Amino acid sequence: MELDEHLRELAERVGEELDKWFPPDTRPEILARASRHLLEAGGKRLRPCLTLLSCEAVGGKVEDAIEAAAALELLHTFTLIHDDIMDRDEFRRNVKTVHTIWGEPIAIIAGDALFAKVFEALAANARRLGLTADKALDLFETVSRASFEICQGQALDMLFEGKRDVGEAEYLAMVNGKTGALMEASAKVGGLLGGGGPEQIRALADYGRLVGIAFQIRDDILGLTGNRDKFGKPIGSDIREGKRTLVVVRALEVAGPSDREKLFLALGNERATTAEIAAAIEVIKRTGAIEYAEKKAEEFVASAKSKLKVLPNSKAKELLLELADFAAKREF
Amino acid sequence: MELDEHLRELAERVGEELDKWFPPDTRPEILARASRHLLEAGGKRLRPCLTLLSCEAVGGKVEDAIEAAAALELLHTFTLIHDDIMDRDEFRRNVKTVHTIWGEPIAIIAGDALFAKVFEALAANARRLGLTADKALDLFETVSRASFEICQGQALDMLFEGKRDVGEAEYLAMVNGKTGALMEASAKVGGLLGGGGPEQIRALADYGRLVGIAFQIRDDILGLTGNRDKFGKPIGSDIREGKRTLVVVRALEVAGPSDREKLFLALGNERATTAEIAAAIEVIKRTGAIEYAEKKAEEFVASAKSKLKVLPNSKAKELLLELADFAAKREF
Numbered sequence: 130m131e132l133d134e135h136l137r138e139l140a141e142r143v144g145e146e147l148d149k150w151f152p153p154d155t156r157p158e159i160l161a162r163a164s165r166h167l168l169e170a171g172g173k174r175l176r177p178c179l180t181l182l183s184c185e186a187v188g189g190k191v192e193d194a195i196e197a198a199a200a201l202e203l204l205h206t207f208t209l210i211h212d213d214i215m216d217r218d219e220f221r222r223n224v225k226t227v228h229t230i231w232g233e234p235i236a237i238i239a240g241d242a243l244f245a246k247v248f249e250a251l252a253a254n255a256r257r258l259g260l261t262a263d264k265a266l267d268l269f270e271t272v273s274r275a276s277f278e279i280c281q282g283q284a285l286d287m288l289f290e291g292k293r294d295v296g297e298a299e300y301l302a303m304v305n306g307k308t309g310a311l312m313e314a315s316a317k318v319g320g321l322l323g324g325g326g327p328e329q330i331r332a333l334a335d336y337g338r339l340v341g342i343a344f345q346i347r348d349d350i351l352g353l354t355g356n357r358d359k360f361g362k363p364i365g366s367d368i369r370e371g372k373r374t375l376v377v378v379r380a381l382e383v384a385g386p387s388d389r390e391k392l393f394l395a396l397g398n399e400r401a402t403t404a405e406i407a408a409a410i411e412v413i414k415r416t417g418a419i420e421y422a423e424k425k426a427e428e429f430v431a432s433a434k435s436k437l438k439v440l441p442n443s444k445a446k447e448l449l450l451e452l453a454d455f456a457a458k459r460e461f
Numbered sequence: 462m463e464l465d466e467h468l469r470e471l472a473e474r475v476g477e478e479l480d481k482w483f484p485p486d487t488r489p490e491i492l493a494r495a496s497r498h499l500l501e502a503g504g505k506r507l508r509p510c511l512t513l514l515s516c517e518a519v520g521g522k523v524e525d526a527i528e529a530a531a532a533l534e535l536l537h538t539f540t541l542i543h544d545d546i547m548d549r550d551e552f553r554r555n556v557k558t559v560h561t562i563w564g565e566p567i568a569i570i571a572g573d574a575l576f577a578k579v580f581e582a583l584a585a586n587a588r589r590l591g592l593t594a595d596k597a598l599d600l601f602e603t604v605s606r607a608s609f610e611i612c613q614g615q616a617l618d619m620l621f622e623g624k625r626d627v628g629e630a631e632y633l634a635m636v637n638g639k640t641g642a643l644m645e646a647s648a649k650v651g652g653l654l655g656g657g658g659p660e661q662i663r664a665l666a667d668y669g670r671l672v673g674i675a676f677q678i679r680d681d682i683l684g685l686t687g688n689r690d691k692f693g694k695p696i697g698s699d700i701r702e703g704k705r706t707l708v709v710v711r712a713l714e715v716a717g718p719s720d721r722e723k724l725f726l727a728l729g730n731e732r733a734t735t736a737e738i739a740a741a742i743e744v745i746k747r748t749g750a751i752e753y754a755e756k757k758a759e760e761f762v763a764s765a766k767s768k769l770k771v772l773p774n775s776k777a778k779e780l781l782l783e784l785a786d787f788a789a790k791r792e793f
Contacts, residue, residue: 160616211573215566234547234619237569238612241543244573245608248580252601255594262587262594269584269601276577280570284492287566 132451139181140174142191146199150246163231163239167206170222173461175344175452176201176311180319182452183333185445186437189323196254197268197322200247201315204272207243208279208311210236215287216370223361247272254322267321275314282306286372290397294381295373303373304345305338312341332439336449339433344456346426349374350419351460353410359461365406371397375425379418388412426457464783471513472506474523478531482578495563495571499538502554505793507676507784508533508643512651514784515665517777518769521655528586529600529654532579533647536604539575540611540643542568547619548702555693579604586654599653607646614638621705622729632710636677637670644673664768668781671765676788678758681706682751683792685742691793697738703729707757711750720744758789 147168155161177198184194212218213226214236220226228236251272255265285303289295316337320330351360352367353376367374377396381389395401395409413419433453440446479500487493509530516526544550545558546568552558560568583604587597617635621627648669652662683692684699685708699706709728713721727733727741745751765785772778 156613157616157620159620160613211569215569233565235616237543237547238616238619240573241576241615242609242612244576245605245612248601248605249609252598252605256598260594262592262597265594265597266584266588269580273577273580273584277574277581280574280577281488281492284489284567284570284574287570288489288491 132448132455135448136174136178136452139178139191142195143174143177143181143198143202146195147202150199150203150250159231159235160239160242163227163235164242166224166227166230166239167209167222168202170224172206172222174202176205176315179312179315179337179340179449179452180322182445182449183316183319183325183337184323185319186333186440186443186449187320187323187325187329189319189325193258193324194254194319194322196250196257197318198315200250200254200272201311201318203243203250204247204276205311207240207247208283210240210243212283215283216366218362218366218370220362223358244276247276258322264321268318271314271317271321275310278306278310280306282308282310289373290371292373293393295378297375297378297382300373300375300378301342304342304375308345308348309338309341312344313338316340328439332436336433336436336453339429339436340453340456343426343429343433343453346375346422346429347457347459349376350422350426353413354419355460361461365410368395368406368409369397369399369401375422376413376418379421380413380416383416383418384412388416423457430454430457464780464787467780468506468510468784471510471523474527475506475509475513475530475534478527479534482531482535482582491563491567492570492574495559495567496574498556498559498562498571499541499554500534502556504534504538504554506534508537508647511644511647511669511672511781511784512654514777514781515648515651515657515669516655517651518665518772518775518781519652519655519657519661520773521651521657525590525656526586526651526654528582528589529650530647532582532586532604533643533650535575535582536579536608537643539572539579540615542572542575544615547615548698550694550698550702552694555690576608579608590654596653600650603646603649603653607642610638610642612638614640614642618704622703624705625725626713627705627710629707629710629714632705632707633674635705636674636707640677640680641670641673644676645670648672660771664771668765668768668785671761671768672785672788675758675761675765675785678707678754678761679789679791681708682754682758685745686751687792693793697742700727700738700741701729701731701733707754708745708750711753712745712748715748715750716744720748755789762786762789 151161151165180194180198180201181191210227213221214228214233218226219229227239251268255268282303286307313334317330317334320333355364357364391412392409395405430453434450437446437449483493483497512526512530512533513523542559545553546560546565550558551561559571583600587600614635618639645666649662649666652665687696689696723744724741727737762785766782769778769781
C-alpha cells in the first residue's frame, strides 16, 4: 500500500530529526534515556506525518516543516509518558512504560523535558525558514494552545473514571481535547509552514481534529477487540481503569440493568478478574456498542475528508484522504 | 524598606496579570483550581520581579514585560507542583501542596497546564510589543532552554538522593540547573523586552544565574534553621528526603566518622524520628557547614552584583543590587 510506504519514509526522516533533540550526550544520562525511551520504541509517528503531508498538500516541501514535525512528536510523547503514570499503564508500544522502568519522579521529569524541547524545536524551524514574527507567533500559539487543550482533555478523562454515567457529548469534549487538539495543531502547523492560505490552513486544522477524534474512537475499540501484540498494550485495561470510552458510554446507555451491573463489576475495578473483564467485553459486544462506535468513527472520517475539498489535487492530498480512512479502520 | 515596597507593587501587578491566564471559567473546574492553587498562595514572585526590574534597568517600562513576567511565574509554579510530587512534600507557601489536595494525576496535569500557558503568555507579550521575529525567537529559546535545564537540575537532585557522597561541584551543577537557569532566564527576558543591548542582556543573565544559586543556598540553610511559619514548609524535611544541599554536602565532607553516621541515620530516612533529625541538624551545625554555606552564598551575591557594573545607574539597578543581598540574607 502506497500510504504505508510514504508514511514509512516520512517517519524515518522524522526519526532522524528526533535524534537531534535528545543527543546521547544529554546529561544526566538517565534523563536522556528516559526521555528517548518511547521515542525509540517507534509508534506510528502519525502526528509528524500529518504535519509533513499537510505541508506538502499546500505546496511546501517536507524540509520546510521538519523540526516542527519532530516537535509535535515530542509533545505527543510527553503526554504519553505522563498519561501512563496517571493510568498506571505498564506497557506502551510493546515496551515497558517509562515510570515502570525508571520510577515516577524520573518519568515526570522526562515528560517535562520533552515538553521543554517542543518549543526549542519550533523556534529552530521558524529561524531556519526566516518566518515573519507574525507567522512564528502563530506557530507558538497554535502549539501552546493545543498543549493546554490536551491537559483539559486529560483532566476530563481522569474525572470520568470516578463518574458512573458519562454522556456522549461529555465523551466528545474529552477526546476533542485529548486527541483532537494535537492532531488539529499537527495539520495546521504543516499548513502554516508550507505557506498555505488562511482557508487551506483552516481546512487542514478541521481535518486534523476530526481525524483525531476518529482515531481515538478506533483506539477505544482496539483496546477491547484488538490484537495485543499489534496494539502494543494489554487488551481490556481501559475497562479495568474505568475509562469512559465511546463503546463503554454507549454500552451503558443501551444495556439493561443486569448487563449494566456486569459492566460496573469490572469498570474501574483494579482487582477485576480476567473473567470479569471478559464478561464486560461480552456485554459491550452484545449491546452493539462496537458497531455504533465504528459508525461514529466513519462519520468523523467522512467529515474530515470533506474538509480537504478546498485543497488542490496532489499526491499529498490523496495520502491525507487515505490517512483519514486508516484512522478509523486500522488494526494497530 | 524600599525594596520591599517596590517588590510588593510589582508582585501585585504580576498577580493581576496571572489572573488573566487562568480565568475562573477555565474547564474542567478542578484543573483551574489545582493550577491556580499555588499561584494564589502568594510566594515572593521573585522571578517576575527580576524580569520587571531587569526590564526597567535597561530603560524599559514594567508594562513592556508584564506577560513574560507572568510567564516566568507560571513556569516556576509548574516546577514547584511537579517537584512537590517527586519529593512527597505536603506543604509549600504555608498551604497544602497540589497533589496532597487533588491527588497526583491532577497535580501532574495542573503542572503541565501551567507549562502550556507559559508559551502562550510569551507569545502575547511579543505580539503586543510587535517584536521582530529574531527577538521573539530569542525570547522563546531563552525560556525553553531554561525549562530544559531545570529538568536536568531536578533529575540530578533526585539522583543525588540515592548517592552517599556528592561533591560540591556536583551540587553546583544541580542548583545551576534547578534554580540558576530560571533566574537567568527571568533577568535575561526582562533585558530583552526592555530593549537592552547585548552586553547589558548578558550581564543581567549572569547576574540572574548567580543570584539564583545564592538564593538556593540560602533556601538550603533556611530548610534547616528557618522559622517554619515564615519559611512556609516544615524544617528538616530536606534531611528526611535525603537532599544533598550545600550544607549537607559540606558537613559530610568535614565531619568525623561517628558524626557522618549520625547524619546518614537521618538522611533520606523517611521514618527518621524528630530526635534523629535534630541530631543530624546538630552535627551539621557543629561542622560549621552553615557558616560555610552562608559565606558561599555571599560570594555568589558579590559576583552577581559586580555583573551589573555595565548598567547605567538607576532606581531599578539599585533595587537589583538590594535584591541580590536579599537572596543571601532572607529569613523566608
